[in-house]
Amino acid sequence: MDKSETERYITMVIDAALASEDSSVKQAYKVIAQSDGFLFIPRMPSSLILDSSLYYKIYDIVAGSLFPAYTVIRATTMQLVQREDSLSMARAFFYPWKVGVSERLVAPTYDSLPISSDRYTVTLMKGMEYDLRKAPHFIISGGSGSGKTVATKYFLNTFLRKIGTNGRLILIDVKKSHGARWAKQHPEVDLLVPNPSDRPEDFLPRVTEKLAEVIDEMNRRQDFMFNQSADKVTDYSEFGDPIFVIIEEAQALTVGLKKNLLETFQSQLKVLSLLSREANITLGIIAQSAMAEIFGGSQVRQNVGLRLLLGRIDKESAKFLFPELESGFPLPIGGKGTGIVSINDGEHIGIEPIAMPTVMEDF
Ligand SMILES: Nc1ncnc2c1ncn2[C@@H]1O[C@H](COP(=O)(O)OP(=O)(O)O)[C@@H](O)[C@H]1O
Ligand SMILES: [Mg+2]
Structure with missing residues (x-):
């Protein structure tokens, strides 16, 4: 036409x-x-x-x-x-x-996927780039079997290929899923999973300890930047390496926990989502649903740069992550690992359909 x-x-x-x-x-x-x-x-x-x-x-x-x-x-x-x-x-x-319609990335192996030279961009589809520096922190949500773990593994792999050993990749995975098994083969990844005898109330304190350590580092980085005389410095990426904190199955982490433990965890998520961008720290949270209960409100959601909802898209499933969607749901692409995405980086101005990459070696 x-x-x-x-x-x-x-x-x-x-x-x-x-x-x-x-x-x-x-x-x-x-x-x-x-x-x-x-x-x-x-x-x-x-x-x-x-x-x-x-x-x-x-x-x-x-x-x-x-x-x-x-x-x-x-x-x-x-x-x-x-x-x-x-x-x-x-x-x-x-x-x-x-x-036209954006195309899904399909490749036999991770190593055969094209990778942009920029350290902080992740290619989500052909022609759809996610720039972590402009929009750090992400939430991936969707029902069971919708493709969250596969999507997470793609992010983890991409981060690792980009940073190698120059940076830190922390994976917290209460369910020891696919991503955790992958991380086990990559000693560079700082993997936190429950011990065989851990009850939920045993594991969460170890998680909050790890997050406290990241928040300490964030404060150190902020002090460092404050003490720099150069006035043009906008973020820590000019001085040091990125830190990625990825939390898989966040809803399973918080289920049935005592209020004070949960509140510590929630306030850490708030602090990180609000304050860690300049410190070159990225927070990624993966959860099925019941998001408000995980986060203790909507603050974290308002501070994430990328929102990804996979699987069935309707008013109910979109309620927490896309509260602005009353009608006019973007047309789904359909198939496994598909859904909708919003990247709040000043370039993408809306909600788009997405199909996450398929890497054959995964299946
Ligand atoms: N991007 C994708 N490309 C191809 N198949 C996918 C993709 N995402 C998910 N799948 C298929 O769906 C299954 C469930 O995905 P998974 O990521 O484990 O779901 P969730 O973590 O949301 O429960 C996978 O084992 C795989 O067979
Ligand atoms: Mg999963």
Whole structure:
């Protein structure tokens, strides 16, 4: 489809959907297709009310109709942009899109996967990069069997390939899952798993001890930077290596625990998510659900740069991680290890469908 065909198609789709409830809508707006998205330009005065409910309604109408030629990205907030035009058409709703459908990375082995030279970027799909420096800390959520552990292992592998022994990779895994078995073969990974006789109340103190150690290091790094005279220094990555703290099955870690133990853990997560970015520390939390109980509120979620929800996507499953999703769920790609993602790095402005990499040697 060329530009004007695409514009005509979008206009027809919107007309057909809105006509029944408001016949004056027809011809009351104009659509312009751009390389990075399309504009919906209402001609004022109009019966249309330019609020977020209209914004997402049009998203809902158009997103499915453009698939698979375009993947329309669901912006996390209404995108009202200004235009050079007469006052009656000096504003537009902007809907970002990607041409076509993003492709999953598939490779026989981890080592055969392409790896970007930047130390802090993780390739999530072909053409989808996650820059840890801009958006450190991530949460991966989804039901049992949705692909969390496989996704986590991909992150762990990527981190390790990037940092080698110049940095620290800490994995806390109460269930000794696939990732823990992988870590056992990589002595560079600082692996924390329960001892055979550990009860939950025995293991969590060891976890909080480890996190306390990371928080101490964070404070040291912050003091160090404070004492540097250079005024342009923005984060510790200029001085030292990254630290990754990955917590698998976080909900299993916290189940049935005494309140004071749980509160210590929760406050550590809050401290790390709020304060550790400049200290070049990344926190990654993987959990099935019941997130608010793990985190003791929504603060941690508000501070993470990447939110990844795998498996079934609906209002219920998205409730904690994507509270902004009332309707207009991005179209799923479908298949194992797929879901939706939001990367809050100032470049990605919305929620996109995702299919996490498939590395054959895993299965
Ligand atoms: N990205 C993926 N590509 C291919 N298969 C996957 C992917 N993610 C998950 N799977 C399949 O689904 C199964 C369950 O995934 P897993 O990561 O263990 O789920 P969870 O940790 O969420 O319970 C895996 O053993 C694998 O067969
Ligand atoms: Mg798992």
